Structure formats: structure tokens, C-alpha cells
Amino acid sequence: MTETPVADPIRDFIAQAVEQNPVVLFMKGTPDSPRCGFSSLAVQILDHLAVDFVGVDVLQDEALRQGIKEFSDWPTIPQLYVKGEFVGGSDILREMLQAGELQTLMAEKGVLGTAAGA
């Protein structure tokens, strides 16, 4: 990045969340109480793989809801980050799960839970 850094608290918050947590799901609602079918699907997929993750509820803050779309250059929510890397939204998670690719990715990143088996 060659841009001059400017104070952007939302961007900083997102960058920090993505940096400090191995698996972060930006979602509508909370993991216990998702407020959108697509966010709910993403939570179910992560639970199925027994992946520990941090859910960030973008409905708590309109600036965060817009900020994450700009941060990832991705227009929809949910959005999954694993080890600082953007993986995708619910369509991509579902397709990757069905193809066995999500399990492989999580295993490679060392974040796959034990309950899902080998």
C-alpha cells in the first residue's frame, strides 16, 4: 500500500479483528442468534466443522456494516476471514464445504476443530 494512512477507526477495528482472531465471521446478528438466513448458514457451516470463530455483528453499527464491504471489496454479508485472508460469503462457503475444500483450508490453516473428524 502506498496510500498515506489516514485516521479511520472502523477500518482499524476491522483490520485488528482480522489480525487478532484466527477465524472471524462478519455477520448479521450473533452466532447464537443470527438475524439473516445467509449469516445463519455460515454459522452452521463453521459449527459443523467445529471451527472456533469470532462473530462480529455488523448490525450493531451502520459504519461497520458499510466499512466491511469496502474493506473486503465485497458487497454482501456474511464475510469470512481465516488467518487474515478473505475466504468469501455464504455461497462460497457452501460450495467449498460441498467440495471438501473448506475442510482442507481450515486444516491447512490449523483452525479445524477435532469434533469434525479427519
Next chain:
Amino acid sequence: MGAVAERISRKLHDGLSPESLEVRDESAKHAGHAGARPEGETHFDVRVVAAAFAGLSRLERQRLVNGLLREELAGPVHALSLKLLAPAEA
């Protein structure tokens, strides 16, 4: 087909020259949910088979489509479910 669905179809058609393209309005299934509008046309299922997707990752394919539908996603479309295939995968 509604006005939004028509715009989605036209933009994907122009941008991808797809072998096949299906745009389904699923808004009725989401009536009353967040993002639903009384006039509908908020939730779409889109399936595209296009040579343009060959060699691209899932992320790259969806970024391509998101770019073509930037205005719709920023406006009336609340949810878009995408299935994007290269011809060899269809």
C-alpha cells in the same frame, strides 16, 4: 420478469456472454424478512454458465459478477445467491 431481474439478466448477458443464464426471483420466500420490500425483487438466485469463469477461483468469479451488478447490489437487491460455473463444470 420484473424490472430488476431484467437488469440483472441484461448486465450478466452483456458482461459474460454466458452459455446459460437463469435469474430466479426468490423474494416471495423472504416476504417480511429484513430487506424485503413490499414490491418484491429483493432476493435473487442466479445461475450462470460462462466460459469467462474458466480458470478463475470461486472468489474471482463472484467478484466478476459483483462488479457487473454493483449498482443493483448497492440498491434494490438485498440478497443474491450465485452459482457460477465454467462450461466444463455444468
